[in-house]
Each structure stands twice: as structure tokens, then as C-alpha cells.
Amino acid sequence: MEKQIEAATPAGTGTEQPRSITTRIGPLAQRYGILIALILLCVVLAAVNDNFLSQRNIINVLRQTSINGILAIGMTFVILTRGIDLSVGSVVALVGVVSASFATTSTAGVIGSPYMPLIAVMMGLATGTAVGAVSGTMVARFSVPAFVATLGMLSAARGLTLIYSGGRPVPALTDGYRWIGTGDVAGIPVPIILFGLVFLLAHFVLTQTRFGRHVYAVGGNPHAAKVSGLPVRRIRFAVYAISGALAGVAGMILAGRTGSALPQAGVAYELDAIAAVVIGGTSLAGGIGRVSGTVIGALLIGVMNNGLDLMGVESYYQQVIKGGLIVAAVLLDRSRKSED
């Protein structure tokens, strides 16, 4: 921290606004702070449980984290623009039943096309993106507060899921479709590969593209972004579409893994996704954050759940501990920021 202040002093700054110095260091220190917490947790778990570091368990943790991780990455885009997407859990279910309906052994048998899994995936992505686009339109075009727009969508998408499926699971999915959730490439499960690809793509978009710069600027100060000629509405719209599309990916992984699409899938998934983003250091006030932080946040939740499982802690307790972790992560961030 001292070094940062010295760097500012020759320029004759720093002295007038000591408060603001820390706002810059916060995300950085916090990013490593959470990484250190993750590593410490892993060390402790490895020490108390021999199975923790086994290849099977590591792959297990990563696979369990992948769905929340992908949702959280989409959520990061939205939160970076000062928004929130509460609908992702419902979108997981809606995309599950819609795409799965194109990939049951009966439908695939009727149409008999070898491209059926591909069509199912395209339908899933389109559904997720469309739902996100509706939320995005409400927020960007009609200035509905994101909380309200996506809360409405949380309910509406769940309703559509039940209508579409008649409230019954879409069963008996083809092997081609199930591969998304259960297959592997060179020993690495497909969900983990998708998680990795989504992370790399999102990281690239946010750090290397013009759109990424726009997202940070709109979240940091929408007024300044507008005056500077940025297409603020289009950017707001796009982040919800991205979140919807990624919720679609997560929904198909879940359906593929379960082997049938359940209309009641994904309930409260949005809360874990938001938790991962917040633990990962992205500011709910917008403009500050990274997907790498989000991934670490998602891993921290995943490792903790796994560790508590291994130690035989009941899942009811796990929820309490996770709640504590979310608040602790934010408090840790705050205390680090207020250190002078």
C-alpha cells in the first residue's frame, strides 16, 4: 500500500484525497485475498482428508462448480454494468426442458436426424438468449430497474417451463445430448471443458475488446459513458442476453447430467451465482471486477461444499456456512480498503 501512495506523490496527488488511494488497491488485494483463502482452504482440506486431493475428487469439485461458474460468469457481465439478473435459475430450467424436448429418444427416433443433439443445443442457446434479451429490453429500453425486471422474469420463465413441460420431466434423453453433461474429452469431463472455454472467452471479451471497455465504462459511470458517445442501451441489453445465453449453457449441462430435464431444476441458482461474483470481488456498484475473481469465488464455494461433504457435515449446515462466507468476503474487502 505504501508503494502505491509514493507512486502518486511526485505528481502532487495522493495528499488531498487519501481516501481514494485505497479504492484502487482494493480489487487487486482482494483478488489475491480470495485466492489465498481458496488455497488455504485446499491446504486444510488436504491435511484433514486424504481423499480431497485425489484426482477423482478434484474432477468432481470442478464438475460440480462448472454450472454455478458458468452462471456466475454471465452474472459478472450484468453486475459490472450495475445490474443484476435474478432469472438465471428459471432460465436453467426453461432451457433444459425446451432443448431436451428435441433430444428425447422418442423425438429423435421420429425425426431420425443424426444432427438432433446439435439442433437441441441451438434451440437451448436461442431460448436462453431470447429470455435474456427480453430482460435486457426491459432494463435498457424501458428503464425498468434490473431487480424488478429480472424478478419478473424469474417467475415468468419458471411458469413457461411448467407450461411447456406440462409440469412433468422431459425424460429419456439421447446419448448424444447426455454427452454434454456426462461425456469427456481425453478424460476431462465436458462440463469442465465448457466452463474453461466460457471463462477464457469472457476474460478475452472483457479485457481485450471494445465491448469489454464499454461494459466497464457503463458500469463505472453511465452518464459519462453516454456523453462520450457510447451506445449505453445496446450495452445494457447485450449483458442480459449474454447472461441468458450462459444460463442456457448451464441448463443444458444440468439436463444432460441428470438424463432428463426437470421443470423444477435450478431453483435459487441465481443466489449462488451472485455469491460467486461478490466473493470474487466484483462491486455491486458496477465498473469494478474480473471474471477471474468470479471463477475463484465459484471455486471457493465449490471446494467448501465438497470439503464439508467429505467431513460429513450435513447440507443444512453448509448453507449457513456459505452465508457466513459471503458476508465475510465482503467484510474482508471492506476492512482492507479502510486500512490507511
Place this chain on the structure above:
Amino acid sequence: MEQPLLEATGFRKSFGGVPALRDGRFVLRPGSVHALCGGNGAGKSTFLKILMGIHHRDAGTLMRDGKPMTFENPSQALANGISIIEQELSPVPAMTVAENIYLGREPVGLFGRVRFGELNHMAQELLDGFHFGIRADSLMMDLTVAQVQLVEIAKALSYDAEIIIMDEPTSALGEAEADQLFAAIKTLTARGKGVIYVSHRLSEIFSICDSYTVFRDGAFVETGAMDTIDKDRLIHLVVGRPLTEEFVKENEPGREEMLSVRDLSAAHGVRDVNFAVRRGEILALYGLMGSGRTEIFDRLFGLSDTAGGEIVIEGTATRIDTPNQAIAAGLAYVTEDRKHSGLVLTGDVRDNLCLATLDRVSSGQLMRVGAERDAAQRMIETLNIKTASDKLSVSNLSGGNQQKVVLGKWFLTEPRILLLDEPTRGVDVGAKREIYRVMSDFTRAGGAVIMISSETDEVLGMADRAVVMRDGRVAGELQRAELSAERLLHLAA
């Protein structure tokens, strides 16, 4: 000599090992308005924050009415008669003026019921005592920015403090409201209170203060009576070197009209506005708060919903409905409030400099990071922006350097017409001069500048011509030779 209200000696404060204040000294006497002067980074804010109990000093003594004191927190300072008028406003919009003034100190009756009648009466008496002309029962959100500032001032005065710190109290005030404030200050000093006054506006300091103390680079430089010093010497003390001229003006207006507006209308009832700015000219748009100056800029830049009238840019009638069209037409807009609509404070210097020209430093969607860095570096050098690196968060820069970042952002769009709304607000004397230099050079190179300014000195110093607004209409136009503070005010009020 009578006992000073406050005597601070040898104040020291470091942040993370780096001294922000090395030797802060200040003596405030009863009935005095004492100017605390210094550039950005001089240590004024740190000093005041120690007085208010926000920061804790590393060394030094503070005597209050001859008794040594240390304030652990702002409420202790307040309890010892030190109150402050903040730069940043913090009203509760949906509550009344009276409720805002006595927030948390409401007179209560049985079962904690607020006695609204008494509350309103107290507030009205306070407001009338200073002739602010504001009704205590009006809602905060119905007031103008200037009136909100006056309420904030009334609130600080309501504590009946002995010592009132005013940090840039006029930055959101028009001349009329500023005069109300100055009258209120006179009332205070007549009652034997002491005022510590901080302002970048030298004319203000000379008209209302009776003594001065100068800080530079975190240390006390000099103190004395106001009538023993002149403007040049005070600037010299503040910046540490003689400053020959306050303003820089080397441009020569040409003939060709760069931008003209016909029967323009804009938000808040602005209508029938006609004026033109010529190549090489600095045109001032002068008027009181709420006269429609900023609304005209918003309209010109495509930020207004009301869009009547015609805009002609370099001979071509141009339709401007969005900021992008304005930028494409060669306009650039430095807004009045750089924190609200100029800067992305969560971003670094480079992000902010490149914000309006991201399409020029990218190929398709892909950012060219090298080009981005070069563009930022070019502006940092051209405008002499004092920053350790272009990756430093822009929130760490001083007001003057932040303003230069906003200017730099717009210069990268290669504009031909600059719209500057209060370009030197909250900027120290040295950086002010650099901004004047930029305006002069820009117009000399064939650009045109339209400047909104509430400071008559600035209009007199920089403008070739002034268009004066009153109640949303053009009240008159003054050539440079005709410009005077009296004429400007006469047309504006």
C-alpha cells in the same frame, strides 16, 4: 490581543509513511473570515479533516479557546463548536427543508412524535435570519441546486458553532446566491464567530476575507492580514513562483461562422435562442443559475429530449439527436460536473482518456492496447497531466488534473468546436492557467470555444464576446470591448 478561537501549531500527518501535512499552522480570531489558501496537494484538506476529527494528527497541538484539545471523531469537533459546510451535498430529497436541517435533532414530544410545527418554526427563523428566502416547509427536491447549497449552509449554521469551516461553498452558487452567502457570513462575524474559508476563487477571497494563511507542499508558508497583500503576491505564495498573468489569451477571432443556432429550444423552457461562434473565437455563455446555459449545451450535444430549432455547423445544417452525431460533427463537451458526467472514476487515466475514441484504438472489436497506450501517453504529455502512470486510477488525481483528463478525452476526438461548462470549477490556480492556455491554443489553431462560466473575471479575461442568458432566452450580447461585470450582471438579472 483577544484569545484566538482556535490555534493550531505543528500539525503533521502521514498516510502510509508519506507526509500529506508536514507543518500545519493556523490561528483563527473571533469575528474573522480567514482564508486558507493553497493549490491542490498543499495539505489544506488534510488539515481541515484533522480539525474536524476525521483524521488523527501524528503531531502538533490544537488549542480551542486556549485549551488543548484532540478530536477523536466529527461529533466531538461539533460538540466543541466546529462545524463545516461540505463541498458535496447530502440532502434527503423527499423531506422538507426543515427536516433536512434538523435531521436527527428534531424536537420530539410524547412517544417520540416529531413536533413539526416547532420544527418548521425553528428552521424558518434560521433561514430568515440569514435572508435566504427559502420556505422551511418546501420539499428538498423542489429546490434548485443553489438553494440546496444554501440549505446546507443553514444546516451548518444551525449548530450555532463558534467556528465554521467553508470548503468551496460557492462552487454550486450563482452570483446572486453567493451574495446571500456573503451577507450571511457578515452576520456571523458580527456575532463574533470565526470562519475558515477555502476557495479557488481569488476575487471572492479578496472581497470577503480579512486574513489569509497559505499552505504549500504540506507546510505553512505565510499568514497575514488581507489588506497587506495583493492578488499577484498571493498567487505567488500559493504556486511558489511568480505568475505573471492569470489568464492566457492569444487568439484572434476570424470571420467565418463555425457554429450557429437558429430559434433553438431546449429543456426547462429554453427557446428562441440565436447565436453564432466564429473560427478562432472564445464565446462566453453567461447567465445566472437556472438561466438555461447548460440546457443549451445538452441540446447541442444531443443529450436533450427537446430538440427544436436549427444547428448549422461550418455552413451545413446538422441534425444532432445523439452524442455520437455531435462528436461526428466535430463537437466536444466538457460537462459542468466532471464526477457526474465527465469521468469514469472506477477507471484509470488511460481508460478515461480513450473513452470517446475507442473505435480509433481498436480493429473491429479487438482493442489495440499499444495504440490505446500511445494515445493516452500523447495526451498526458500534451496537456501536462500530472500522474505517475496512465494506469493510475483517475480518482487519485487532483481536480485540475482530472479536468485535464476530461479535456484530453475530447482532444483525442479531434474536435473543431469545444463546449466548456465551467471549465475551471474546483481547479487550482496553476492548473487553471494551463486550461486557459489550452483554450487559447485551440482557438489559435482554428477551433472555436463556447464557454459557460459563472465567474465574471473569467468571462472578462477570456471571452471575445459574451451571450447573456436570462430565463431561458438570450437577453443580450456584449463584444469584448463592452464587457464589464456590471453589464453582464445587468443583462443577466
